[in-house]
Amino acid sequence: MSARDYIGHIGRIPSSGLVDTYRGLVRETNFVRYALFVTYFPHLIAGPVLHHKEVMPQFADPRNSVLRSSNIAIGSSIFIIGLFKKMVVADSIAGYVVPAFTSFQPSLLVAWGATLGFTLQIYFDFSGYSDMAIGLSRLFGVRLPANFNSPYKAQNISEFWRRWHMSLSRFLHDYLYIPLGGNRKGPSRRYANLMATMVLGGIWHGAAWNFVAWGPLHGGYLAIHHAWLGLLHRIVGSAPSGIAERIAAHSLTLLAVIVGWVFFRATSLANAVDILRGMIGLNGVELPLRWKGPLGILADGLMALGAKFTPANGFPEGQLAWITLPFAICLLLPNSQQITRYYRPLFETDGQQCIHFDSHIKLTW
Secondary structure, three states, X not given: OOHHHHHHHHHHHHHHHHHHHHHOOOOOOOHHHHXXXXXXXXXXXXXXXXXXXXXXXXXXXXXXXXXXXXXXXXXXXXXXHHHHHHHHHHHHHHHHHHHHHOOOOOOHHHHHXXXXXXXXXXXXXXXXXXXXXXXXXXXXXXXXOOOOOOHHHOOOHHHHHHHOOHXXXXXXHHHHHHHHOXXXXXXXXXXXXXXXXXXXXXXXXXOOHHHHHHHHHHHHHHHHHHHHHHHHHHHOOOOOOOHHHHHHHHHHXXXXXXXXXXXXXXXXXXXXXXXXXXXXXXXXXXXXXXXXXXXXXXXXXXXXXXXXXXXXXXXXXXXXXXXXXXXXHHHHOOOHHHHOHHHOOOOOOOOEEOOOOOOEEOOOO
């Protein structure tokens, strides 16, 4: 992380505290305590984004001034899980992602391999950092809020944002969506507020056109989802809930998120368009020559459709495993908070609001 990014993360923390003070929600006059809140090191790099009222009472609790073996055991366990995510999974996948996003006109397999790789890299990177922050903080007896809750298991885009970077979603809800009016002024204004919030959320990640595009894309996803839900409720009274519908909903949601990550990772809008062209085969289809024999007659059919089998097609050995195994972890295994839920790793709350559902999300594990 660059110095500019680090300063930017720190800057967002006191800004929320100043807004809460202006609203009368915080009455902090002790400079040392405020400085502790601003510079509390575990969460500065990638979150979770904290509220003043959540951590200051924990800092003041005399029980947290003493190291406890239970806190050390729980905190170390969560930290190690996060470290594994970051160092073993995310950093290993990165080597497969960078070449495709810096190449010209990647073919179908290369484009999909890089995009799926980044989909996994960004999750294991961000959630790994968050687990490390939660674990470090717990060493001192301080509980932080949840930040990721298996987002790739989401059945729709609203649920994805309830699970992805949850503390950021809450931050956008409290300091952007609600001040803009939320859903209190009708559906049209609600969609406009969602779009504005997501545009600003995209810019929050970086001042580049690809981030500017990523925000409205997700704003559009959310508007379409809410409009679809409204239509379903008017026609059939409720959303379908069968197994086939859930599989289709999960697949469509994951595909939408994956397409969005192309814009997030791309070095420019032109690079994003190039990757998307590759994903739909417009840059050609090149397959590894070693696949031709096992595919048998199917290989002849693919060549008739324009596919080429080449010795070096840009799809490295081992990339398939580094896509399949992490996806299995994301979709089939419990996350770190669920693994340690009996030890109450997160702070307790009545709920956490979300900018996309206007409801409360239970965070007690």
